[in-house]
Amino acid sequence: xxxxxxxxxxxxxxxxxxxxxxxxxxxxxxxxxxxxxxxxxxxxxxxxxxxxxxxxxxxxxxxxxxxxxxxxxxxxxxxxxxxxxxxxxxxxxxxxxxxxxxxxxxxxxxxxxxxxxxxxxxxxxxxxxxxxxxxxxxxxxxxxxxxxxxxxxxxxxxxxxxxxxxxxxxxxxxxxxxxx
Numbered sequence: 001x002x003x004x005x006x007x008x009x010x011x012x013x014x015x016x017x018x019x020x021x022x023x024x025x026x027x028x029x030x031x032x033x034x035x036x037x038x039x040x041x042x043x044x045x046x047x048x049x050x051x052x053x054x055x056x057x058x059x060x061x062x063x064x065x066x067x068x069x070x071x072x073x074x075x076x077x078x079x080x081x082x083x084x085x086x087x088x089x090x091x092x093x094x095x096x097x098x099x100x101x102x103x104x105x106x107x108x109x110x111x112x113x114x115x116x117x118x119x120x121x122x123x124x125x126x127x128x129x130x131x132x133x134x135x136x137x138x139x140x141x142x143x144x145x146x147x148x149x150x151x152x153x154x155x156x157x158x159x160x161x162x163x164x165x166x167x168x169x170x171x172x173x174x175x176x177x178x179x180x
Contacts, residue, residue: 024054027073032056035066051077058083058097070095082123085109093117093138103145106130114138121145124168129175136160136172143167150175 028050036048036058047059056074060081068089076083076097083100085093090109093116100118105126114127115138124145127133131152136159139147146168149155157172 024073025050028054028056031071031074035064037063037065060102064088079104079118083118104140114140124148128171139164141165146171148172 032048049057051057054073054075055077057078058076058080062076062079062081062083064085066088069092074095076095077099079097079100079102082102082104083097084103084105085096086105087108090106090111093106093111093114096104096106096117098118099120101122103123103125104118104121105124106114106117107126108129110132111127111130112132113135117127117138118125118140120142121140122144124147125140125143126148127136127139128148128150130149133149133151133153133155136149136155139161141163142165144167147160147166148171150171150173152175154174155172156174157170159172160166160170
């Protein structure tokens with residue numbers, strides 16, 4: 001019996017898994033190509049980079065068509081602009097970047113807390129309209145702009161953990177059902 005060597009091309013210096021289109025990097029690339037919203041708007045230029053540790057840096061704007069929590073193999077590192085995960089049905093922020101150099105919004109999800117969200121946000125941070133939010137645990141340590149978390153559960157600005165820096169206005173209010 002002979003060995004079949006049809007079209008396998010293993011070039012020196014190229015990862016064999018990458019050449020064959022298998023492995024974690026390929027899985028991440030496939031997910032990003034399918035669900036990452038690309039925009040032609042010059043002010044919202046989108047691109048991504050998969051790092052050696054398989055975390056993902058994104059360009060000036062991130063939004064997705066994905067619904068539900070991020071898959072276990074998706075972990076963002078930095079967003080060099082806005083990062084929006086509104087109305088995705090999230091129950092956790094696991095997978096979100098640790099650093100956002102623009103606006104971060106996780107509004108209109110089903111979060112109980114902010115654990116897994118960014119540690120640093122240069123711009124505004126919105127966690128409003130999460131009907132199940134019970135705690136602000138996990139809020140970024142640094143928020144350069146406004147912070148809003150208008151909610152049904154009765155959280156107030158007194159629930160912001162000590163040591164949290166917020167450079168703008170704070171809006172943490174109870175909203176009645178009719179306002180949603």
